[in-house]
Amino acid sequence: MEKTHPILELAKNRGFLWPAYELYGQVAGFYDYGPHGAALKRRIEDAFRRLYLAEGYLEVENPIVAPEEVFIASGHAGHFTDPMAECPKCGTAYRLDHLLKENPEAARAQKCPQCKGSLTETRPFNLMMATHIGPSKRPGYLRPETAQGIYITFKRLYRLGREKLPLGAFQLGTSFRNEISPRQGLLRLREFHMAEAEVFVHPDEKEEHPRFAEVEGVPLRLVDAQDREKTMTSAEAVSTRTLLHQTLAYHMARVQQLLLHLGIPQERLRFRQHRKDELAHYALDCWDAEVQTKAYGWVEVVGIADRGDYDLTRHSKQSGEPAGVFIPYPEPQTRKVRTIRVDKKAIGQQLGSRAAEAIRALSALPPEKLRGPTIQVQAGGQTCTIDPKHITIEEKEQKVTGETITPHVIEPSYGLDRILYSLLELNHREEQVEEExxxxxxxxxxxxxxxxxxxxxxxxxxxxxxxxxxxxxxxxxxxxxxxxxxxxxxxxxxxxxxxxxxxxxxxxxxxxxxxxxxxxxxxxxxxxxxxxxxxxxxxxxxxxxxxxx
RNA sequence: GCGCCGAUGGUCUAGUGGUAUGACUUGGGCUUCCCAAGCCCAAAGUCCGGGUUCAAUUCCCGGUCGGCGCACCA
Structure with a gap:
């Protein structure tokens, strides 16, 4: 591995990129794209756009600034408030909430568990860039990824897409992370560019992808969570369960196609599965497309994750709006449905102010609990005994035309700056022509x-x-x-x-x-x-x- | 954030307690009938703040930025 690649010097001299705010001494983690850099970035974006438009996905643009609620739902805000402290002696950084659980004594004494040095004072760890919205100073953040805007507008996109799954939407844009120490040029920036596609699929339909035949013979170089490397076609990867399902494999093959199209050499490209400990708790599976750079080794440039229903569910809980979509059955079905009828008047007279709660509890009880000689429910902090004569169980034929499901999200997420760097570095060569x-x-x-x-x-x-x-x-x-x-x-x-x-x-x-x-x-x-x-x-x-x- | 090292024209670099070397690049001109040739001319620099000193690019302190290691990268 080289320290800095000569390409960075060339890129600076030839108008690809410059450290930003040079006039004022630079600010770490920010870069300017000069004319050629901007043009190259534009070509990467155009290629991404062409690929996902060809998939029939919808391009959107959401605001960069979002109110706090968005990130409470997404889980980002929780991490924003993570308290951190370090040991000046050995340089170890601790998350105080973790330390409190693992080693409460050390945490309370403000001592480093490793070397017994005194920890610095606790301060919140800022990962997101904070801001205030308007004169009321409503707390807000600059987005750390573009995806949230798509989750939030899912219902509108779904309607616009004529209420069909799968539904794909994508977005290109700028995101921000307040990195503690940005390093390695374009690889870890505080302001960076992403291109993300969010593909909403029926959870029961992930196994098969309608266009899988187009990619089934595509060879993929895979390194799984146990660090086993194997190259196999996407069809083999699915049949051996190396990849969870066809939908994931399909998107990985498309990602590879795009990266090769951009000019990443095949032999420097691989997919690596997240290990259990690096997999976000909500992700069902995640594979990174990695490019082997000369200066920095293997670098993640695209993440392809099966995020399950996490995002839609979280926003549903936070906002109170239902997340599900109604999927009609091909043929309406008739089902025997048990309905519980409660004599509300009688219960109201019996329980007074506790009646409403008791009635809700009754409707939630499984049928077998409604049979016995007496029925007991909790209401108003007391156990209430209900006479079964106030309860009627009816069995009815009911026509069911479909079901409500929460779609799962398959997300290919591209880091454009990293791709741009890789393209420059890996396509750069120096040769001798007639001694020159x-x-x-x-x-x-x-x-x-x-x-x-x-x-x-x-x-x-x-x-x-x-x-x-x-x-x-x-x-x-x-x-x-x-x-x-x-x-x-x-x-x-x-x-x-x-x-x-x-x-x-x-x-x-x-x-x-x-x-x-x-x-x-x-x-x-x-x-x-x-x-x-x-x-x-x-x-x-x-x-x-x-x-x- | 911590530790080590560093910062001189656009780039790379020499050097110095008395404002600075060279090369490349760039601009203008000459030359040139296809791959960084040559000649002439020109432009352009000591990261920021404070201290020591008659005088600081040089020494000291702090900061910023960069490289590397540790940590962090939800």
């Missing part, structure tokens, strides 16, 4: 920030320059990102473009003036092809168009 060094970012042509550059062979030749500018303008008008460069020697200009990954460089030479052709030099082979100038915009467009999913 050449640095190239070998991004796939459809990912390159700049698609083409136009040069006059001689910078100070007015005829060549005019032609080159004209072609440059035409390329831009065709919607391509194109650069113009007439400075210095031609070789230097090629090198400059190599460093930002421009796949095609077009040179206008003397022959261009005679027959209207120009040379197109391809980045990786450095080979040139002479092409009529009028065909060049189409040539570039065709070769830099992203392949469909």
């Amino acid at each position: 060094p050449r640095a190239v970012i070998g991004l796939p042509p459809h990912m390159a920030p700049v698609q083409a550059a136009v040069f006059p062979l001689l910078g100070n030749h007015p005829g060549l320059a005019a032609r080159a500018r004209e072609l440059h303008r035409t390329l831009r008008q065709a919607g391509l990102r194109a650069e113009y460069d007439d400075s210095g020697a031609i070789g230097r200009r090629y090198r400059r473009q190599d460093e930002i990954g421009t796949p095609y460089c077009i040179t206008i030479d003397h022959q261009s003036l005679e027959d209207g052709t120009a040379t197109i030099r391809e980045r990786d082979s450095m080979k040139q092809e002479r092409t009529p100038t009028r065909e060049i915009p189409g040539y570039i467009q065709q070769r830099t168009a992203p392949p469909p999913f």
Whole structure:
């Protein structure tokens, strides 16, 4: 592992990214994307968007600021208030609530259990960025993930999707975590970019995915929770129960497809299952797509989790709104249904103010408890004895047209900054060409920030320059990102473009003036092809168009 | 947050108690008929605050930022 990869220097010099707020001494955990970085990020986002639009999912954008209730429901707020203290002597950090349970004496004495040093004073551990909303200062937070907005609006999305499962929604956006110590450049930021898809599925329909056939032969490199590595097709992974169900396997295969499409090399990609101790308590299963970087080793870039019904249920409890959706049966069914009728008047006269509670308790009792000679329920803190004659059990035929279920959520969650870093680092290469060094970012042509550059062979030749500018303008008008460069020697200009990954460089030479052709030099082979100038915009467009999913 | 190390033009770097070296890059010009050639000119720097001192980029203290280790990463 290298300390810092040369790509970071190149990225800084060539306008991919800069430490943010340099003018004021930088702020850790924040980065600027320069023009090429912003363009590359945009291409990653576009690819994500194309993939999930092709799945038929709905793109939304929710606010970044949310009131506290959202995070009480999600569970984030609880962690925000975690009290922390450290031992200055040995550097260990403790969560006081944990320490109180495990070692109450040490916690009360403020002593470090490891080295007996004195713990620092307790302070809340801020993971979320806090803020206040409006003049009333309603407590709020900047979201630590984009997903909550989708859970909260699930009912509206479900209606909009014509009340059908599975339902997919996705969102790209900025999230915030108040990291204690941001490190490793783009890998752990305080403000970062995510792309998340939330796929709501019927819990009974996860086993089979309607489009599984499209991915069943896709090989996946899997490292399971016991650290066993095996490469198998997604079909094998499901049949061996390595992966929980087809839906999870399907989405992992799609994630892999997208990452390869972006330019992550296959041999540096794997999926690793969360171990029991790192699996969030609500997740049924979670696999991270990891990319093997040169500078930092294996880095998580996408998490694919089966979150069960946790999110919808939590928001339902917090808000008081039911979470379930009604799923009609193909055919209405008739069922024998037992209903309990309670003589409310009689009970009211018998129990007075405790009657309402007693009646609720009665309706909740299982049928067998309603049979005996006397029936007992708790109400108003006392045991009340009810005469069975006040209770009638009726058996009726009832038509049941469907059932209410709470959908489960399958969530692929992408860290865009990490993907961007991986793309730069892993596609970067340095080589020798005729004794001269050449640095190239070998991004796939459809990912390159700049698609083409136009040069006059001689910078100070007015005829060549005019032609080159004209072609440059035409390329831009065709919607391509194109650069113009007439400075210095031609070789230097090629090198400059190599460093930002421009796949095609077009040179206008003397022959261009005679027959209207120009040379197109391809980045990786450095080979040139002479092409009529009028065909060049189409040539570039065709070769830099992203392949469909 | 803790510990160790560091911070000099855009980048990399030399050096110094008396405001600073070189290279690359960049801009302008000459040259040049396809891969960082050459020549001329120009622009650009001591992280921030305090202290010691006649004088601090240099020494001391604090901070910020960065690298690494520990911790944290719900």
